[in-house]
Amino acid sequence: MKRLFNLLAVALITASTFAQAPEKMSYQTIMRDASGALVTDQEMQITLSILRASVGTEYIAYRETHSTKTNSNGLLSLKIGSGVVNYGLLSAIDWKNGPYLIKTETAIGGETITNTSDFYSVAYAFHADNTVTVNGKRVLTEVPEGAVFTDGQIAREIEIDSITNLSATHVQEALKELHAGIVVAGDMKKMDYDTDNDSIVDNAAKVNGLTIETAVPADAVFTDNQKGNEIFLTKIMNIGGADVTTVEAAIIKLQEELISLQEQIK
DSSP, rough: OOOOEEEEEEEEEEEEEEEEEEEEEEEEEEEEEHHHOBBSSEEEEEEEEEEEEEEEEEEEEEEEEEEEOTTSSSEEEEESSSSSSESSSSOOOOGGGOOOOEEEEETTTTTTEEEEEEEEEEGGGGGGGGGGEEETTTEEEEEETTOOOOOOOGGGOBBOOTTHHHHHHHHHHHHHHHHHHHHOOHHHHHHHHHHHHSOOSHHHHHHHHEEEESSSSTTOOOOOOGGGSSSSEEEEEETEEEEEHHHHHHHHHHHHHHHHHHHHOO
């Protein structure tokens, strides 16, 4: 069999995320033999590894294996993130701390073809799941744990709308104006209820501009129109075998008892 090789190791890598599903990336490559002919409708096994590159070294961040086949045009298509995982978690890759490489090991017809290439920038859209764009800039939407937000604004810089009986236009001025009003008002009891300043509440006090008498006038007359049947006894009385609860009922029963006794002595 002719030796095979990837003419386009990473022809296309795109990223996608799904609301209740794992993140996946589309991977496509065209398979050709040594003479450049397309390898069509051919089954093969391919292992993809995502490598993090640092100075002078590389290490595996994620690896998975797929059993697949090319189509009639020699195109091999699969989803990174849907294969049999051999190492790591795709969702755990910190794409900000790259660069990252993709390594493919394709087993076909008893031969293995290995190829390593850079991730193109389009692949890093995979990281955009946690970002938004503000004025063309990418901004993380997750707040780091322990983040502290501060606001250096002071009370004098916080404006307020017009408030009845206040001339203040900002918080600091409003607080100052209200405090001054309280100081001027002073001790409300002494100013409004002790008019002769003798520390004794006067018989007349002003409340909301009205004068209220606090002592009972000498000629005051109290009347009560309550009736005897409306005045209840402190304790129920049993008179002539009957319980009575009001003053009027007690008088009636006593009168009946008196009449009965008078008739008996005749």
